[in-house]
Amino acid sequence: MAQMGRAAVMTSADGRIEMREYPLPDVAEGCILAKVNCCTICGSDVHSWAGSRPVPLPIILGHEIVGTIVRCGPGVSHDCNDTPLRVGDRITWTLMDSCGRCYYCRIAGLPMKCRHLKKYGHDSCGQPPHFLGGFSEYCYITPGTCCFKLPDNLPDEVAAPANCALSTVIAAWEAVGLSPFENVLIQGAGALGIYGAALARHYGCNRIIVSDILDHRLDFIKNFGVTDLLNTNDMNQEEIIDQIQAVTEGKGVDCILESAGIPDLIPLGLKCLRKGGRYAEVGCVFPRAQFQSDAFDLVSKMITVKGVHNYDARHLHKAVHFLHATQDRFPFHKIITHRIQLEDVATGLNIAKSGEAIRVAVIP
Numbered sequence: 001m002a003q004m005g006r007a008a009v010m011t012s013a014d015g016r017i018e019m020r021e022y023p024l025p026d027v028a029e030g031c032i033l034a035k036v037n038c039c040t041i042c043g044s045d046v047h048s049w050a051g052s053r054p055v056p057l058p059i060i061l062g063h064e065i066v067g068t069i070v071r072c073g074p075g076v077s078h079d080c081n082d083t084p085l086r087v088g089d090r091i092t093w094t095l096m097d098s099c100g101r102c103y104y105c106r107i108a109g110l111p112m113k114c115r116h117l118k119k120y121g122h123d124s125c126g127q128p129p130h131f132l133g134g135f136s137e138y139c140y141i142t143p144g145t146c147c148f149k150l151p152d153n154l155p156d157e158v159a160a161p162a163n164c165a166l167s168t169v170i171a172a173w174e175a176v177g178l179s180p181f182e183n184v185l186i187q188g189a190g191a192l193g194i195y196g197a198a199l200a201r202h203y204g205c206n207r208i209i210v211s212d213i214l215d216h217r218l219d220f221i222k223n224f225g226v227t228d229l230l231n232t233n234d235m236n237q238e239e240i241i242d243q244i245q246a247v248t249e250g251k252g253v254d255c256i257l258e259s260a261g262i263p264d265l266i267p268l269g270l271k272c273l274r275k276g277g278r279y280a281e282v283g284c285v286f287p288r289a290q291f292q293s294d295a296f297d298l299v300s301k302m303i304t305v306k307g308v309h310n311y312d313a314r315h316l317h318k319a320v321h322f323l324h325a326t327q328d329r330f331p332f333h334k335i336i337t338h339r340i341q342l343e344d345v346a347t348g349l350n351i352a353k354s355g356e357a358i359r360v361a362v363i364p
């Protein structure tokens, strides 16, 4: 009988999750079977589970994964950093598999929008190879994915959010061309905001302002290079803008990262930018995120708005390097505030949804 692996499977649109067993697949050419060491719960997993965006059923959610190679298919020899890969190596991998041949992969430079895109934790597990998400004992990695061997001293829990939260923020700062000595506002002190602040500090930014409405989140993020904390809970729009002006010589910030996923933060952010400022929108990863804005703010202030959804392999490459280089400087290990077992994924999703956790780790 084939060897089996267990997974926490979402089986209905109302978020029912049950444990299922599937046979481990044969490993085809260019593919890898990894044992999942750790998978952190991303905000988008919560959106999928809570029904705010449609997903194919049944599905194994989870895409912020670190695993250990248990089988390599023929032709697997090196990772995307040209490092040899062997059974027993710990790896992270891009959350998407792109074909490398279509218009978006080859011409537009947007492999995350590949015409044949597959994403871990986003596709149905109903058919073999089944193991396509992180809330599982195993994950089957297909050839259009970019893998990276992890440095020995980079812990699983530190590395897990690299392939979604951290890589996305690296892509976002790149998209708006964040430069040394600039002033930034980060709207939202969750995991994306934490990485956004640490990166801005690492890149040599000047004022790194973070806004949120939860004191415990602001208290946590101050260890990640932040210079100014703004609890906007009891502030009106004018007070927020005044505060930003006060710490930026009356100009407003150069760049903003919206990572809270609250569409109404966008028009407010446009008013907090300096003339010629750049706005990176990454938080609203669900449909019908409506906002109302004055286009005159865009025109008269010559503002650039960039939507950033996922990332390219080079951003994950940088993410691993960044964590490795700065893990002694920033307390990334504390981002995992809760640990749960595979059987308790529903509990973990509830904790993540409540806002009580920074990141919940599922340890199969």
Ligand SMILES: [Zn+2]
Pocket (backbone or CB within 6 Å): 042, 043, 044, 045, 063, 064, 164, 165
């Ligand atoms: Zn994610």
